[in-house]
Amino acid sequence: MTSSAEPVSRAERKKLELRREIIDAAFDCFAERGYHATGIADVATRLGIGHGTFYRYFQNKxxxxxxxxxxxxxxxxxxxxxxxxxxxxxxxxxxxxxxxxxxxxxxxxxxxxxxxxxxxxxxxxxxxxxxxxxxxxxxxxxxxxxxxxxxxxxxxxxxxxxxxxxxxxxxxxxxxxxxxxxxxxxxxxxxxxxxxxxxxxxxxxxx
Amino acid sequence: MTSSAEPVSRAERKKLELRREIIDAAFDCFAERGYHATGIADVATRLGIGHGTFYRYFQNKxxxxxxxxxxxxxxxxxxxxxxxxxxxxxxxxxxxxxxxxxxxxxxxxxxxxxxxxxxxxxxxxxxxxxxxxxxxxxxxxxxxxxxxxxxxxxxxxxxxxxxxxxxxxxxxxxxxxxxxxxxxxxxxxxxxxxxxxxxxxxxxxxx
Amino acid sequence: MTSSAEPVSRAERKKLELRREIIDAAFDCFAERGYHATGIADVATRLGIGHGTFYRYFQNKxxxxxxxxxxxxxxxxxxxxxxxxxxxxxxxxxxxxxxxxxxxxxxxxxxxxxxxxxxxxxxxxxxxxxxxxxxxxxxxxxxxxxxxxxxxxxxxxxxxxxxxxxxxxxxxxxxxxxxxxxxxxxxxxxxxxxxxxxxxxxxxxxx
Amino acid sequence: MTSSAEPVSRAERKKLELRREIIDAAFDCFAERGYHATGIADVATRLGIGHGTFYRYFQNKxxxxxxxxxxxxxxxxxxxxxxxxxxxxxxxxxxxxxxxxxxxxxxxxxxxxxxxxxxxxxxxxxxxxxxxxxxxxxxxxxxxxxxxxxxxxxxxxxxxxxxxxxxxxxxxxxxxxxxxxxxxxxxxxxxxxxxxxxxxxxxxxxx
DNA sequence: CATGAATGAGGGTTCATTCAT
DNA sequence: AATGAATGAACCCTCATTCAT
Incomplete structure (x- = not known):
């Protein structure tokens, strides 16, 4: 019996995972270079995703x-x-x-x-x-x-x-x-x- | 007995005064709106001076x-x-x-x-x-x-x-x-x- | 047999094309008005592109x-x-x-x-x-x-x-x-x- | 008979002299740094005059x-x-x-x-x-x-x-x-x- | 007449955000 | 869903020119 009961399909799980990775990458960037010096592109690049993708997971910077x-x-x-x-x-x-x-x-x-x-x-x-x-x-x-x-x-x-x-x-x-x-x-x-x-x-x- | 000994002519005094006013105005702006949200123009406008004037007194933001x-x-x-x-x-x-x-x-x-x-x-x-x-x-x-x-x-x-x-x-x-x-x-x-x-x-x- | 061998996708080709158009437009502007009298905005306007786009193709003026x-x-x-x-x-x-x-x-x-x-x-x-x-x-x-x-x-x-x-x-x-x-x-x-x-x-x- | 007859007072002569010096200084600056990279202030500074003075001798840059x-x-x-x-x-x-x-x-x-x-x-x-x-x-x-x-x-x-x-x-x-x-x-x-x-x-x- | 403080138009550049592919 | 090309608002800064002192 896995962690079923939750409505998490595999796709959903992946999405949450990426969401988490973005948060972590953002934390890294903000802490290292500072919030203002960090661009969305920096966060995306660090993850190897397109920076447009960022906006599918978060409203804005x-x-x-x-x-x-x-x-x-x-x-x-x-x-x-x-x-x-x-x-x-x-x-x-x-x-x-x-x-x-x-x-x-x-x-x-x-x-x-x-x-x-x-x-x-x-x-x-x-x-x-x-x-x-x-x-x-x-x-x-x-x-x-x-x-x-x-x-x-x-x-x-x-x-x-x-x-x-x-x-x-x-x-x-x-x-x-x-x-x-x-x-x-x-x-x-x-x-x-x-x-x-x-x-x-x-x-x-x-x- | 003039105001000698002091190295400040009247012009010089005015300059120092403005310099001080700019620092104060910048302090106001930075503290109220934040450093990044404040433009040099904001500081200048608050003082009623041209924003180019700012750069006569300070190198940059x-x-x-x-x-x-x-x-x-x-x-x-x-x-x-x-x-x-x-x-x-x-x-x-x-x-x-x-x-x-x-x-x-x-x-x-x-x-x-x-x-x-x-x-x-x-x-x-x-x-x-x-x-x-x-x-x-x-x-x-x-x-x-x-x-x-x-x-x-x-x-x-x-x-x-x-x-x-x-x-x-x-x-x-x-x-x-x-x-x-x-x-x-x-x-x-x-x-x-x-x-x-x-x-x-x-x-x-x-x- | 597709257009393989060439390293150019359609997007890539369009990019190179625009790059070329920018060079040409810049040549036009520089030759007509002179380098200093030409703004990046002039070059962009001549092409009908946003001037920010210019900076996607070239470092600076x-x-x-x-x-x-x-x-x-x-x-x-x-x-x-x-x-x-x-x-x-x-x-x-x-x-x-x-x-x-x-x-x-x-x-x-x-x-x-x-x-x-x-x-x-x-x-x-x-x-x-x-x-x-x-x-x-x-x-x-x-x-x-x-x-x-x-x-x-x-x-x-x-x-x-x-x-x-x-x-x-x-x-x-x-x-x-x-x-x-x-x-x-x-x-x-x-x-x-x-x-x-x-x-x-x-x-x-x-x- | 010297170069009299000309209406050159001593002040007039000095003025012409300065005018010439400005031209020379401008030549120096323009040739060395280039016309666009040279500011009026540069020319004036090289001569040790105020840059406002420049405009008493020439219309503009x-x-x-x-x-x-x-x-x-x-x-x-x-x-x-x-x-x-x-x-x-x-x-x-x-x-x-x-x-x-x-x-x-x-x-x-x-x-x-x-x-x-x-x-x-x-x-x-x-x-x-x-x-x-x-x-x-x-x-x-x-x-x-x-x-x-x-x-x-x-x-x-x-x-x-x-x-x-x-x-x-x-x-x-x-x-x-x-x-x-x-x-x-x-x-x-x-x-x-x-x-x-x-x-x-x-x-x-x-x- | 000389000065330089003040000015602001102007331009280069960045980057968050959008959207067609 | 992911992408990245395109965009333009926004902002910092320079410098020719003016004018009160």
Whole structure:
């Protein structure tokens, strides 16, 4: 029993496959040369297809970059949410572990391929107002998620009772953002940076 | 006693003035419509000058954005360095005060005019590899400055002896960066965010 | 048995045809209005194509004029060399006949269409140093060919033994050049001029 | 008695002087970079004057090149006519001497400064239809002068009675033209070329 | 009279998009 | 369905010319 039930003929499958390849090729091009410096022809050439074909799969140049970002956003929200529900932890130690896990996850996404932060943080926001809003939405989403974790911790008492949950969430996410940007230049020492972030979070910097 | 000593005739002064106006108008346009969506003609029209005039003051479109960024970078590095030498403090309390001052400064720059973070963080990096590098340079500079403060604190003993100075500096700057981006949407509650950042820094989040 | 063996599909053939038409239209424009006064749009309009189409066939404006000149140079070198090997003659009479033939050929090329000498002698040299060099190369080539003929004649004894072959070749070519320029104003009496050139060559002017 | 009587005040003289300097500077620029590649600003800068000043002395860019050519044409017609009246000679030997003298003169003008033939033959004709006509006029003038010499010779019997005077004149001038162009690449061996021209004229090439 | 700041027409070139094959 | 030839809007930039100082 294959993955039937879905109405995917062989032709349909091929179409989806090519669609995916176009998204990937576009990601490559946009991340390497930049959105504006990339022509539709570049994307098509990289795939060895005619550039007219592109328009059978996507509305226009602006359309594809939305899909490229969709993909990256999905990856990130996946890392932020997958198997990491706020209420799955009940002690500070568990929380530390969980945040280490999330941090690990994000570090992998950003660190493994610097084109990801480059596209998301350096290319996308400059494309468009709409795209900039999308990126801000992503930040807000991440802040909301983090805030949820923090709230949980406050409720359970292992985090400071007077914690400004929302703003602290933003501050923490800022550190993650800083890590992502750092990975643009030095993709290697993500681990140490990640550790430093957690130290600040839990211990502060004072002696 | 004329206005000698200064190397500026009246014509010269007017020229410098126009030059400045062009930079400002370009900043406006780039921040509002984006670098790529802005034509030289737009900048000129906004000033009510002929677009050919633009080219008497700047080499080309790419040239002006460098000057716009120069200006913003100068403002920021000014805020980061002016009257805030690392060795001017010797206790944790003083350090808190100083960082509050710096934070205040930056918050003003970013918060007063959201076009500043928009241009610097959302427009500039997508223009060019070279420009992206400039922005990364700015991050690195800020990280180096912060690291210097931290080092000083470690030496004097009011900061943790085992502080990973460099990475902690990056983490802290990440929080500031996060604040700047937040100010794109909510320019108002910068103060609370700023406070939250400092709380994380000094007290951590744990209860 | 299809039209195989030839590497030209129908589309390919159409492409080459348009390419040729563009070259011809450019020749028309350049010869009539001059290179600098001609815009790419002029060339395109003359053909009834969009001016963007031009750039599918040629790199830029400078590129096409090279191709236009290529064509003319090919026509001329063809006339100078085709079926007119220096060693095909062995008497003065034959030589006269041959030079008459060559002269005839050139006169036809220059005289039939005054746009040819106009473009080659009046437009091209002013375009560029590189193009000027191309024209000088053409002169040198012609001089070398003529010198070869003369050498052959000296060896066989039907030309003066003390002939300064190279410089005489240049002098003779100068007369041809003069004819070409004359044809700019009076395309008709090329024949008489051609005859006068040959008289000078063989008999001199003295009585 | 000096050159008084003329209404030249000192200011007037200075003005004429500058006018001349502008013509010379324009000649330099046009010959070196080409007419189209030369800007009015280039000419002015070379002289160290403001480029607005240019327009106090000449109508426009097209105007100045006419004056530059005027100057060169005057030099050439001077060489062709000065002290060389057609009727000043009465034997073939004298004629040879005279043509040698004229050739010498022209060779000096063209050979001493290759910018002269470059401007006159390579730059000027491509500027304009009107300018091309001027150059053709110069050719015609030279042909007429040469024809006058030849006519005189025919009348006096030292030139062939059946000489096609006009066309032969064109042929001869063509040789001179060829010399001038040759001098663009090899300004040195003008003398030998000049000699070859005269040999062809008087002796033909046949043995 | 000299200057050079200002101007804008003009032209070369790119590239996203369409559509006939 | 795939293709790529054709298209023209759009934009950057130059430079001859004008004119207020």
């Amino acid at each position: 602006r359309d594809i970059v939305d899909h490229v970002v969709d993909e990256l956003v999905a990856r990130i929200t996946g890392a932020l949410t997958a198997e990491n529900a706020p209420d799955a932890v009940s002690t500070l130690a568990e929380y530390r572990e969980q945040s280490a896990r999330i941090g690990e996850s994000l570090a992998r996404i950003f660190g493994e391929d610097p084109r990801v932060p480059r596209l998301l943080l350096f290319e996308a926001p400059g494309i468009d107002r709409a795209m900039a809003e999308r990126i801000l939405d992503l930040f807000d989403l991440a802040a909301a998620l983090t805030a949820a974790y923090l709230s949980h911790g406050v409720e359970l008492g292992y985090l400071r009772a007077d914690l400004d949950v929302d703003n602290t969430a933003r501050a923490i996410n800022g550190m993650i953002l800083g890590s992502a940007i750092t990975s643009l230049r030095t993709p290697e020492d993500q681990r140490a940076l990640s550790e430093a972030v957690r130290r600040v979070m839990y211990d502060g910097i004072a002696s | 790419r040239d002006i954005v460098d000057h716009v960024v120069d200006e913003l970078v100068a403002r920021i590095t000014g805020a980061l360095t002016a009257e805030n030498a690392p060795d001017a403090v010797s206790t944790l309390a003083e350090y808190r005060e100083q960082s509050a001052r710096i934070g205040e400064s930056l918050a003003r720059i970013f918060g007063e005019d959201p076009r500043v973070p928009r241009l610097l963080l959302f427009e500039a990096p997508g223009i060019d590899r070279a420009m992206a590098e400039r922005i990364l340079d700015l991050f690195d500079l800020a990280a180096a400055l912060t690291a210097a403060y931290l080092s000083h604190g470690v030496e004097l003993g009011y900061l943790r002896a085992d502080l990973d100075v460099d990475n902690t500096a990056r983490a802290i700057n990440g929080m500031i960066l996060g604040s700047a981006i937040t100010s794109l949407r909510t320019p108002e509650d910068q103060r609370a965010l700023s406070e939250a950042v400092r709380r994380v820094m000094y007290d951590g989040i744990a209860s | 400078r590129d096409i004029v090279d191709h236009v000149v290529d064509e003319l140079v090919a026509r001329i070198t063809g006339a100078l060399t085709a079926e007119n090997a220096p060693d095909a003659v062995s008497t003065l009479a034959e030589y006269r006949e041959q030079s008459a033939r060559i002269g005839e050929s050139l006169a036809r090329i220059f005289g039939e269409d005054p746009r040819v000498p106009r473009l080659l002698l009046f437009e091209a040299p002013g375009i560029d140093r590189a193009m000027a060099e191309r024209i000088l190369d053409l002169f040198d080539l012609a001089a070398a060919l003529t010198a070869a003929y003369l050498s052959h004649g000296v060896e066989l004894g039907y030309l003066r033994a003390d002939l300064d072959v190279d410089n005489t070749a240049r002098a003779i070519n100068g007369m041809i050049l003069g004819s070409a320029i004359t044809s700019l104003r009076t395309p008709e009496d090329q024949r008489a001029l051609s005859e006068a050139v040959r008289r000078v060559m063989y008999d001199g002017i003295a009585s | 097209r105007d100045i090149v006419d004056h530059v050519v005027d100057e060169l044409v005057a030099r050439i017609t001077g060489a062709l006519t000065a002290e060389n009246a057609p009727d000043a000679v009465s034997t073939l030997a004298e004629y040879r001497e005279q043509s040698a003298r004229i050739g010498e003169s022209l060779a000096r003008i063209f050979g001493e400064d290759p910018r002269v033939p470059r401007l006159l033959l390579f730059e000027a004709p491509g500027i304009d239809r009107a300018m091309a006509e001027r150059i053709l006029d110069l050719f015609d003038l030279a042909a007429a002068l040469t024809a006058a010499y030849l006519s005189h010779g025919v009348e006096l019997g030292y030139l062939r009675a059946d000489l096609d005077v006009d066309n032969t004149a064109r042929a001869i001038n063509g040789m001179i033209l060829g010399s001038a162009i040759t001098s663009l690449r090899t300004p040195e061996d003008q003398r030998a070329l000049s000699e070859a021209v005269r040999r062809v004229m008087y002796d033909g090439i046949a043995s």
